[in-house]
Amino acid sequence: MAKVLSGAGLRGQVAGKTALSTVGKSGSGLTYRGYDVKELAEHCEFEEVAYLILKGHLPTQAELDSYKGELRSMRGLPQALKEVLERIPADAHPMDVLRTGCSMLGNLEGETSFDLQGKVTDRMLACFPSIICYWYRFSHDGVRIDVETDDNSIGAHFLHMLHGKKPNELHERVMHVSLILYAEHEFNASTFTARVCASTLSDMHSCVTGAIGSLRGPLHGGANEAAMDMIESFTSAEHAEQEMMGMLERKEKIMGFGHAIYSECDPRNEIIKQWSEKLAKDVGDTVLYPVSVRCEEVMWREKKLFCNADFFHASAYNFMGIPTKLFTPIFVMSRLTGWAAHVMEQRADNRIIRPSAEYTGEELRPVTPISAR
Ligand SMILES: CC(=O)SCCNC(=O)CCNC(=O)[C@H](O)C(C)(C)COP(=O)(O)OP(=O)(O)OC[C@H]1O[C@@H](n2cnc3c(N)ncnc32)[C@H](O)[C@@H]1OP(=O)(O)O
Ligand SMILES: O=C([O-])CC(=O)C(=O)O
Numbered sequence: 001m002a003k004v005l006s007g008a009g010l011r012g013q014v015a016g017k018t019a020l021s022t023v024g025k026s027g028s029g030l031t032y033r034g035y036d037v038k039e040l041a042e043h044c045e046f047e048e049v050a051y052l053i054l055k056g057h058l059p060t061q062a063e064l065d066s067y068k069g070e071l072r073s074m075r076g077l078p079q080a081l082k083e084v085l086e087r088i089p090a091d092a093h094p095m096d097v098l099r100t101g102c103s104m105l106g107n108l109e110g111e112t113s114f115d116l117q118g119k120v121t122d123r124m125l126a127c128f129p130s131i132i133c134y135w136y137r138f139s140h141d142g143v144r145i146d147v148e149t150d151d152n153s154i155g156a157h158f159l160h161m162l163h164g165k166k167p168n169e170l171h172e173r174v175m176h177v178s179l180i181l182y183a184e185h186e187f188n189a190s191t192f193t194a195r196v197c198a199s200t201l202s203d204m205h206s207c208v209t210g211a212i213g214s215l216r217g218p219l220h221g222g223a224n225e226a227a228m229d230m231i232e233s234f235t236s237a238e239h240a241e242q243e244m245m246g247m248l249e250r251k252e253k254i255m256g257f258g259h260a261i262y263s264e265c266d267p268r269n270e271i272i273k274q275w276s277e278k279l280a281k282d283v284g285d286t287v288l289y290p291v292s293v294r295c296e297e298v299m300w301r302e303k304k305l306f307c308n309a310d311f312f313h314a315s316a317y318n319f320m321g322i323p324t325k326l327f328t329p330i331f332v333m334s335r336l337t338g339w340a341a342h343v344m345e346q347r348a349d350n351r352i353i354r355p356s357a358e359y360t361g362e363e364l365r366p367v368t369p370i371s372a373r
Contacts, residue, residue, distance in 0.1 A: 002026075003263035011260065015187055016195065016353070020053060020341050023186040024261045030268065032184050033057075041271050046154060046179035047071065050125060050337040053184050054118070054344075068152065074126035075157065076148050077134060078108050085131065090139035094132055094329045095216040099209055101131035106205025114347060120204050121340040128336065129154060132329045133161035154333060155179055163321060170282060171320050174275050178316065181268040181309055182331050184338030188260075190214040190221065191335075191342050198343040199353040211339045212332055218255055221310070221335070224327040227256030228314035230295075236287065237294035244298045256311030257299050268309035276312040279319035288315045 003024070005012030022031045030037040033052055040049050044058075047068050051059045059067060077085075084104050088097050102124065111120045130147035137145045151157040151166065155175020159167035167175070185191065194211040215221035234240035247254055259266055280289035292315050299305045317327050 003261065005261070009260070010355075015192070015355075016346075017349075018186060018342065018345060020338065020345065021184045021186050024263065030185070037181065037267060038271060041177045041180045044176070044180060046176045046183070046334070049180045049183055053337045053341045054121060071122060071126040071154065072150065074123050075130050077127060077130050078105075080108055081105060081131070082134060082144075085135040086138055088135055088139065092139075093216075094136065094325050095212060095222075095332070097135045098128065098132060098329050098332055099212045099216075101128075101135070102205055102212060103209045105131075106203065106209070111203040111205060117204055117340070117344055117347070121336070124204075124208060124336055124340075125154065125333075128329075128333050129158035129161065132326060132333075133158065136162065136323075136326065158330070158333065159320070159322075162326070167320075170278070174279065174316060174320065177271065177275055178313060178330065179334040181272060182334035184335070184341065186261075188220065189217075191339055194339040195342050195346045196353045198346040199350055201347075201350070204340065204343060207343045208336060208339055211335075215331060215335065216328060221328045221331040223255040223308070224310040224313045224317070224331065225324050227311050228318060228324045228327065230255060231288060231291050231314060232318070234287075234291045234295075237290045240291045240294045241298050244295055245302070248298075248302055254295075254299065254305075256295075256307060256314065257303075257305045259306075259308050262306075262308075265306045266308040269307045269312060272309065272316055273307070273312040276316040276319065279316055283319050285315075285319060288318060 020033060022029070025031070032040060032049065033056065035052070035058075040052075045064070048059055048064055051057075051064065051067050081101065081104050085097065085101060088100065105124070105127070109120070109123065111117060127147075134145060134147055137143050145161055145164075147161060149157050149160050151160050153172060153176065155178070156167050156172045159171055159175065187195075190211040193214040194207040197207040197210045218226045231240070234243060244254065276292070277289060279285075292312060296307050296311070299307070313327065314324075317330070318324070322330070
């Protein structure tokens with residue numbers, strides 16, 4: 001059953017065209033350029049999916065090898081950017097760090113012509129993990145890490161820099177899956193931000209910087225961090241149930257549940273949930289995964305609300321030793337592909353996005369001189 005889409009928040013209004021993805025077309029599915037996300041997550045590496053989204057087709061092995069080589073060669077950070085990152089305090093939010101990092105990159109390596117849109121996007125894909133980890137390790141551990149690793153994937157590059165050692169096969173695979181699931185999602189809030197910015201013929205770094213700001217909020221990408229804060233406060237499944245019932249009674253929003261478009265489920269949830277379960281077994285977890293499952297059961301039973309993509313990402317990332325405040329930046333490392341592809345699509349058939357407002361203010365009135373107010 002499709003969700004009734006009407007009311008505030010531009011819900012249900014077609015705001016433009018896209019050939020990049022379909023969200024909830026039959027009530028629940030998700031496709032990227034016609035491919036089911038489930039199949040992509042099962043068979044592909046993230047770089048293949050980034051290539052698909054950005055360049056329009058799934059790469060051949062030769063195309064993929066060459067693309068990965070190119071991305072690998074772009075991991076380094078300019079000295080001036082490193083200096084900026086070193087000045088950002090340890091208690092800053094990494095999403096703010098990434099927003100600044102992206103903006104600074106735009107100053108140093110600006111998109112001076114739209115002919116460079118593919119190149120500047122690849123550069124961001126390659127170096128966003130470097131920006132996050134360089135700042136994180138410098139501000140938290142006092143070390144200046146080498147960001148130019150030879151890792152075979154973006155996910156492995158990230159985990160290697162974060163933990164100071166190469167990830168195992170399971171963790172690298174989960175990163176592929178996670179980055180694939182987060183890559184693209186039609187006209188969600190952050191992508192729409194990027195498209196509005198693009199419609200003024202602004203540059204790619206401005207579009208992405210704005211999108212990072214939109215993704216940061218807890219109603220959007222920030223929900224994975226908020227979900228983690230919640231589940232780690234529960235000591236057992238029973239405790240989780242008790243607390244959730246209280247939150248529902250108090251009409252609190254529970255992060256990681258519900259969706260603006262999907263009506264019955266978010267197709268990304270069952271995929272990341274399976275990987276979270278595998279990771280739970282791998283680390284011998286007996287609390288976080290059962291707590292998460294109980295939260296899912298309670299929300300469905302009480303409210304018919306289902307987990308969105310963010311909920312089981314929280315436990316999955318936690319099991320891989322990723323600090324909670326880096327969860328949403330990982331989303332950025334992935335969604336950058338969708339944002340950039342939408343910017344390119346907008347540019348290819350552009351009209352400035354400028355909706356109208358329904359005026360609810362005062363009727364026309366005279367200005368009283370300041371001495372008489
Ligand atoms: C990757 C992503 O960005 S996915 C989204 C991540 N965000 C979250 O997880 C934040 C929590 N979820 C929410 O805030 C919302 O479900 C959103 C923002 C995702 C969607 O918002 P909307 O489209 O406005 O929600 P929707 O219209 O379906 O809400 C219907 C009702 O369910 C309630 N509801 C929806 N989600 C939740 C929730 N997570 N917890 C409690 N109640 C909820 C709403 O308050 C609303 O109740 P009302 O009719 O009494 O006002
Ligand atoms: O589509 C949305 O509104 C939010 C979402 O799930 C996403 O951006 O991945």
